[in-house]
Amino acid sequence: MSAQAPKQIHLAAHFPGVNNTTVWSDPAAGSHIDFDSFVHFARTAERAKFDFLFLAEGLRLREQGGQIYDLDVVGRPDTFTVLAALAAVTERLGLTGTINSTFNEPYEVARQFASLDHLSEGRAAWNVVTSWDAFTGENFRRGGFLPREDRYTRAQEFLATANELFDSWERGAVVADAASGRFLRDGRAGAFAxxxxxFDIEGRFNVPRSPQGRPVIFQAGDSDEGREFAAASADAIFGRYGTLDAGRAFYADVKRRLAAYGRTRDQLKILPAATFVLGDTDAEAHEAAYEVRRLQVSGQTAIKYLEHVWNRDLSAYDPDGPLPDVDPLPGENTIALGRASVRQFRDPLETARRWRALAEAKNLSIRELVISTTSEQTFIGSPATVADSIDTLVQADAADGFILVPHITPGGLDVFADTVVPLLQERGVFRTDYEGTTLRDHLGLAVPGAEPARQTAAAAPAPASTSTSAP
Amino acid sequence: MSEIHLAVALDGAGGHPVAWREPGARPAELFTARHWAGVVAEAEAGLLDFVSFDDGLALQSASPGGQDQRTDQVRGRLDAVLTAARVAPLTRRIGLVPAVTATHTEPFHVSKAVATLDHVSRGRAGLDVRTSGLPYEERHFGRRTAPLREDELHEEAADHVEVVRRLWDSWEDDAEIRDVATGRFVDRHKLHYIDFEGRHFSVRGPSITPRPPQGQPVVTARATDSAAYGLIARAADVGFLPSRDIAGTRAAVAAVRQVRESAGPGGAEPLHLFGELTVFLDQDAAAAADRLGRLDALAGDPYEGGGAPVFTGTAAQLADLLEEHRAAGLSGFRLRPGVISHDLPVITRVLVPELQRRGVFRREYEADTLRGLLGLERPVGRYAVAAPRAS
Known part of the structure; x- marks a missing residue:
């Protein structure tokens, strides 16, 4: 193989979410809850030989200004349950679920992921997220108890504990030999402490080792702690930098951190989320993309979005008029609840200053300002242009691939599958068929070590280099 | 005469501890989708009302005092809700009722999981609520220093089901409006906080999952003795009672009905009471008894049925027994196949035709939801009733 062989691109599909990226008002938009929509979406992704399907999660309906937020799609299925059902209608597609480490217990989550991995024959992945807000916690037994600064330490310990549970059954622990009457090789299978x-738990885990050993682990945080967590523990990052310069900087920073954990650059894939609009020509695509942005950002949505920065009621302002002359309220955002994205505005006063200057310079209304600053799609153009952009970004180490976020449910992925994917395949940078059966196969990740983590063993846990593949 | 409802309880290779060693059991496949798909397809071919999937948050143990270290019995289970979801797209009519342990789970998660099972199965979901007072299971969670007392476990489980049910109703059926003119996807007045405040937890709501197709998926609960009658009376659509003898069945039915009446209105209507039996079925009674004897000898201990009385005999004899117990106040039965690979096909291919000949079992599925098969109406959401809109 030539040293110049191009990197292979990884592609995944994010089921359209409960935010204003999803255009529910389009006549082509279907149900967000009927199983048929999930089947359509998953089968398109599998037809296009994508690595996996991705589901986000939020455990409380969003509120703004003290009321349930009603301008975006509201409502979603339970992540585990819908992924298990999708395992029945797909054969190779990876199934990635976002599951919160704050409002769950390791024993239960570990058995759910191990079960999903068994039921899908090795296609499960877990996007580990953390939360501390008491607002979401009001739906749970243990709600609202976690200090913000503890959320990563809890998430890390949660994942480490889950890994101990996944590893508590050795490969081959189930003998199931009817003639001799031996079902288990060892009567202590699943022992953990x-x-x-x-977490202070001990006992016996009750799901035998699954095909992938452990689910593939995703991490989505962007803070320094989040990047470190990913470098230490994740197989892939659900990233946010889809442009060349920002992507390369993020990519280099995260991959650089791997060595400290004894890991190679191939062991962590960086997969930013990416939106797209396609057209027959680049000009048509740009025209369509602008129309999509106008649908995504109505006048009402623009005002609500501005409230995320201003942290105050702006309903009296005209979305077609100038930006508010009042300043944002400082402090923790209290107007928008259940929405992690408000924390991206670390200095709201500075953001407001910048936006006012921009609006004045370009003579933009509130709505025009929000459209121009927030919703530019990652990829816009003809299929050839988009294929070229994706390939260029991956070969330049701005990403290892992309998690595509269509704006129409469930058919928004179809045109990408039909037009862009064949061009990437012609370039030799994307698979024309699945080469393996598990998600680890698709992502080029090794199966983690099969040695159990025994609390009775005096020796340190087996290092990664002793990993064995399938028996 | 009304018809008999039939369900089967599924766990591993069957109820008997050495069922996995029998011909046809394919024990190496117990943790695969293929195994479960095959078993549920067989049950659906027999037109059964539903299958229930056993589960627990601890490894199986034959020792009442703690976790055993046996190597000669099936150990390990897949999550029941996920298993049910995995077979849902492969089946069309049969109800899917996974076990859920109320003691250690979050009602918010359970509610949306079963609602989603109802969405993916288009109205065939249920929930078999369980409690656990096992100290070694408690230590898998580390939430409490000691297990709750039995009465507290049942009280907590009833609260759990109450929260699950309120969350199913927290979205009115027509909450999603997609009103392009006003830009609103939902009518927020049709989404409801449930504001449950109980002794063991409080939950605000609403659910993140829209109201399931059945409105209220079917809740089942099991009583091996009278301690769980209150849970059945307060929380369940279907209660499972051990079918020992006619007098015992009559007494248990009367006791549950009395608890239900004394608890006042609020329970689901109507309440089905099913008898529970573990069955070993063969062409003649002696063969069935011999088979059980052979299995017991292999296991080293006589099999007690795990709380469900053991029946050995022919399908016709079982049909007689079901008819007698129905006359004592039961509307159906949950049968636990002693050996799934042997006894489930006898249920679907011999017992069911026998009951059909007697005119007490369906000849085709008459409804496409589990509530429909059980003769339960689709209920109006409680908040839609309680809070009619002004306009």
């Missing part, structure tokens, strides 16, 4: 700050 974890005594930590956040």
């Amino acid at each position: 974890h005594h930590g700050r956040h």
